[in-house]
Amino acid sequence: MSRVVHYMNQFFAGLGGEDTAGTPPESRPGPVGPGRKLQELLGDEHELVATVFCGDDYAAGEPGAVDEIVRLVQEAEPDLVVAGPAFTSGRYGLACGRVAAAVAKAGIPVVASMHADNPGLEEAVPAPVVASGEAARRMGPSLETLAGAARALLGGEELTAENGRIGAVPRLSRVSDRNAATRAVELALARLGGDQEATEVPLPRFDHVAPAAPVADPGHVTVAILTEGALVPDDNPGRLESARATRWLRYPLEGVDALAPGEWRSVHGGFSTTWANEDPHRILPLDVARELEREGRIGTLFPAYLVTAGNGTSVGNARRFGIEWAADLHHSEVRAAVLTST
Amino acid sequence: MSEDDGLTRLVHQVRSVAVGEQTRFDDGHLTVSAADAAAALADEALASTTVSWASPGESVRIVKVLDAVEPRTKGAGGGGIFPGFVGPPRVQGRGETHVLRGAAVVTAGYLPRAQEAVVDLSGPAATLSPLGATHNLVVEFTPAEGAPWDEVDRALRRGVLRLAARLAEAALEAAPSQVEELPSPAARPAGDGLPRVGAVTNLQTQGAFKDVFVYGRSFGSGLPTFLDPGELDDGAVVSGQYGHPSLKNPTFMHQNHPVVAALRARHGVDVSFAGLVISPEPVDAGQKELVSAHAARVCAAAGWDAAVVTKEGGGNADGDVSLKMDALEDAGIAAVGLFAEMAGADGTGPPIVVPPERATAMVSTGNYDEHLVLPAVERALGGDTVALLDQPATDELQLPTAVVYCALSPLGWGNLTCAPEAVTAQ
Amino acid sequence: MGAPRIVPTRGIPYPAGDPSLAPAHEKAWRRRLVERALEAVSTPVKQPTVFEVD
Numbered sequence: 001m002s003r004v005v006h007y008m009n010q011f012f013a014g015l016g017g018e019d020t021a022g023t024p025p026e027s028r029p030g031p032v033g034p035g036r037k038l039q040e041l042l043g044d045e046h047e048l049v050a051t052v053f054c055g056d057d058y059a060a061g062e063p064g065a066v067d068e069i070v071r072l073v074q075e076a077e078p079d080l081v082v083a084g085p086a087f088t089s090g091r092y093g094l095a096c097g098r099v100a101a102a103v104a105k106a107g108i109p110v111v112a113s114m115h116a117d118n119p120g121l122e123e124a125v126p127a128p129v130v131a132s133g134e135a136a137r138r139m140g141p142s143l144e145t146l147a148g149a150a151r152a153l154l155g156g157e158e159l160t161a162e163n164g165r166i167g168a169v170p171r172l173s174r175v176s177d178r179n180a181a182t183r184a185v186e187l188a189l190a191r192l193g194g195d196q197e198a199t200e201v202p203l204p205r206f207d208h209v210a211p212a213a214p215v216a217d218p219g220h221v222t223v224a225i226l227t228e229g230a231l232v233p234d235d236n237p238g239r240l241e242s243a244r245a246t247r248w249l250r251y252p253l254e255g256v257d258a259l260a261p262g263e264w265r266s267v268h269g270g271f272s273t274t275w276a277n278e279d280p281h282r283i284l285p286l287d288v289a290r291e292l293e294r295e296g297r298i299g300t301l302f303p304a305y306l307v308t309a310g311n312g313t314s315v316g317n318a319r320r321f322g323i324e325w326a327a328d329l330h331h332s333e334v335r336a337a338v339l340t341s342t
Numbered sequence: 343m344s345e346d347d348g349l350t351r352l353v354h355q356v357r358s359v360a361v362g363e364q365t366r367f368d369d370g371h372l373t374v375s376a377a378d379a380a381a382a383l384a385d386e387a388l389a390s391t392t393v394s395w396a397s398p399g400e401s402v403r404i405v406k407v408l409d410a411v412e413p414r415t416k417g418a419g420g421g422g423i424f425p426g427f428v429g430p431p432r433v434q435g436r437g438e439t440h441v442l443r444g445a446a447v448v449t450a451g452y453l454p455r456a457q458e459a460v461v462d463l464s465g466p467a468a469t470l471s472p473l474g475a476t477h478n479l480v481v482e483f484t485p486a487e488g489a490p491w492d493e494v495d496r497a498l499r500r501g502v503l504r505l506a507a508r509l510a511e512a513a514l515e516a517a518p519s520q521v522e523e524l525p526s527p528a529a530r531p532a533g534d535g536l537p538r539v540g541a542v543t544n545l546q547t548q549g550a551f552k553d554v555f556v557y558g559r560s561f562g563s564g565l566p567t568f569l570d571p572g573e574l575d576d577g578a579v580v581s582g583q584y585g586h587p588s589l590k591n592p593t594f595m596h597q598n599h600p601v602v603a604a605l606r607a608r609h610g611v612d613v614s615f616a617g618l619v620i621s622p623e624p625v626d627a628g629q630k631e632l633v634s635a636h637a638a639r640v641c642a643a644a645g646w647d648a649a650v651v652t653k654e655g656g657g658n659a660d661g662d663v664s665l666k667m668d669a670l671e672d673a674g675i676a677a678v679g680l681f682a683e684m685a686g687a688d689g690t691g692p693p694i695v696v697p698p699e700r701a702t703a704m705v706s707t708g709n710y711d712e713h714l715v716l717p718a719v720e721r722a723l724g725g726d727t728v729a730l731l732d733q734p735a736t737d738e739l740q741l742p743t744a745v746v747y748c749a750l751s752p753l754g755w756g757n758l759t760c761a762p763e764a765v766t767a768q
Numbered sequence: 769m770g771a772p773r774i775v776p777t778r779g780i781p782y783p784a785g786d787p788s789l790a791p792a793h794e795k796a797w798r799r800r801l802v803e804r805a806l807e808a809v810s811t812p813v814k815q816p817t818v819f820e821v822d
Contacts, residue, residue: 125690126763160762170689171760173709173743181600181650181754182607184678184705185539188648189612191676191703192537200759201681201704203697211772211813218806229783271781281798282785288799297806336809338802340783 002046005078013053023055027072041147050076059095084113085132085142093120100127113146130164221335224302228310229283229342230268242269248308270311348525349572352518356444359477367512382505385497387489401720407459408449410594413442415510424577426558435572446476450724455551458730459587470749480723527617537647540616541601546654547622555580566621566637588749600754638669648676657695667701678703682750707750708758773808
């Protein structure tokens with residue numbers, strides 16, 4: 001019978017919400033909260049022997065937290081560790097990802113569960129991650145996927161996309177029994193034989209973005225200016241990160257015709273911000289946008305701008321920001337946007 | 343096979359080596375005389391040279407590896423071998439060529455723009471380089487004071503080719519271990535219904551220390567052209583390129599072209615070997631596109647059904663392979679490209695810098711960034727330190743696969759590939 | 769990497785600027801960039817399209 005240990009956060013362990021997010025890690029014997037359903041799905045051959053939980057703030061913010069958690073996990077002598085499901089919860093996802101990565105590096109088999117857009121996905125490498133639903137109301141199906149992956153791993157199978165695997169799958173060097181030249185000739189023959197898909201290296205898939213229909217006349221609509229150049233008020237009140245941003249912010253432009261140097265700065269970590277700080281319009285072209293608005297070339301300039309830092313942003317986060325910006329602007333009836341990209 | 347039909351390789355297997363009084367080859371034992379070596383290598387641009395053997399299984403590491411050449415000759419004095427360097431620049435690839443298989447002449451030492459390159463003769467890295475399995479006559483050198491580096495480079499190249507020919511000469515009277523007949527590819531379909539498959543070989547042509555020579559001349563401004571594969575055997579293509587060690591095609595590799603060998607091995611079985619096209623790798627984007635389109639036309643004119651495209655170099659060279667693959671596919675020729683993957687140390691980065699847009703069939707020659715630990719060794723040739731790590735060359739070294747000579751062989755010599763990490767709970 | 773409408777600019781640290789120009793000229797350059805962007809959003813495109821400013 002295999003021993004499984006389950007990592008979760010304070011909320012799913014039943015301690016409470018934000019008020020208990022600072023809880024240090026603890027271990028309890030047996031399944032807790034959603035772990036009970038997970039045990040059912042795992043069946044009789046696998047015993048969920050312990051649950052380790054930790055407050056999201058503690059796990060994500062306290063130095064050494066992940067080590068503490070891994071120690072508690074190891075004490076329970078697991079054959080497999082499962083973490084989550086974290087859904088789209090950012091801090092929980094980060095915690096799951098980091099715990100899973102640390103457990104994997106400690107040589108213990110592990111699988112985490114979270115939504116494909118969770119920023120914690122990248123943190124989990126080299127541990128595998130399977131997809132969960134977006135929110136806790138999708139717990140049932142998410143646990144089914146997680147249990148399926150757990151059983152597959154314990155059964156000695158590989159985890160693939162069919163098990164719900166998401167995230168970057170590391171490609172590692174392997175030794176083949178034939179040299180590359182021979183494999184190339186074989187691939188040529190396969191292709192001549194009609195197999196147009198065969199390849200050893202999958203082509204990268206970048207999202208196809210369907211272009212929006214054009215605006216007939218920008219002079220009749222609301223236009224927004226946006227930036228990923230991390231231009232923020234000088235004291236960075238929203239604490240935008242300089243790299244690997246996990247958030248975006250909105251700042252008002254109502255009644256603002258120009259950006260005075262000294263009142264704004266770029267916190268982007270990917271380039272020298274001297275020029276931006278000398279003249280913030282080099283990042284956010286408010287001055288000329290206002291001119292064009294006065295001249296009727298822009299109907300109305302949206303009275304705020306959206307900003308993030310496009311430096312080492314994970315594809316998952318960037319995708320999420322884009323979706324959220326579109327929703328935010330659409331809700332405000334913005335019909336066109338100009339984004340400065342650095 | 344008649345004179346016009348192809349090349350005959352008279353292969354002499356080298357089983358053991360030594361430095362001795364005379365250069366001789368006796369029943370598999372190859373002796374080189376230091377005096378003969380010095381004479382072959384002598385040049386104004388070189389103050390001195392030394393030769394020493396590094397053999398498979400020994401606790402030896404060669405660092406700052408430059409070029410490697412397989413000892414071959416077509417007769418006394420060279421007989422035309424290495425046209426443009428040792429022999430006069432005339433077409434070759436016919437008649438008989440003597441090969442000392444299992445040996446290589448290897449230059450090692452500092453040249454500008456040369457990247458640190460390592461070969462181990464034992465341990466985990468030995469199987470990653472073809473030189474891990476050959477008896478290597480390592481030529482170390484001291485440049486003459488005031489000699490310009492490009493003259494030093496030229497002197498080494500000529501000297502090593504002369505030395506390689508000189509060594510092979512010792513076997514001229516010996517009975518070969520094997521005789522290999524290499525027919526020339528047919529110009530027209532043989533009517534046997536087999537697909538015509540050829541090799542398109544991109545040669546790096548970026549000027550000093552990053553150049554490849556055909557008939558003794560830089561191929562930089564050339565257009566893609568046919569080359570009889572037998573010419574490769576006779577050293578018509580010589581490497582002067584010292585970057586990207588794992589992605590190098592030394593002269594040795596052109597002499598033993600793996601894609602040509604793979605096609606020859608199945609000629610008449612399930613393919614008809616259609617031949618070889620060589621192409622420069624221009625730096626300029628417009629020139630890259632022109633050369634790629636031209637190469638596709640050349641292959642189409644020769645009635646090829648499929649092509650295996652190879653490169654030399656890093657990400658820039660990926661572009662040349664990808665453009666050619668797309669141009670070939672557009673011309674109705676199935677294209678396969680060989681690529682090393684630069685997926686990062688944990689294997690999760692985007693693997694190919696410039697992938698093809700329409701073609702899709704890619705062979706992986708391994709992960710450039712994957713880490714290796716090379717054990718400490720007793721002896722090192724080519725230099726005292728590994729510049730990359732600022733460590734003594736005999737130390738235990740932690741290096742990416744990128745530094746091992748030919749480990750990701752773009753001509754397809756190696757058995758490395760990449761596969762998605764298998765995740766199990768075992 | 770998929771953006772349908774792109775106006776190329778002169779430098780990563782100053783996407784809407786050009787510090788090599790005198791301030792008035794730099795502002796004029798910035799204005800041309802935004803005007804081109806407005807043209808771009810008024811133009812139908814099927815795939816990633818670059819709208820240069822000369």
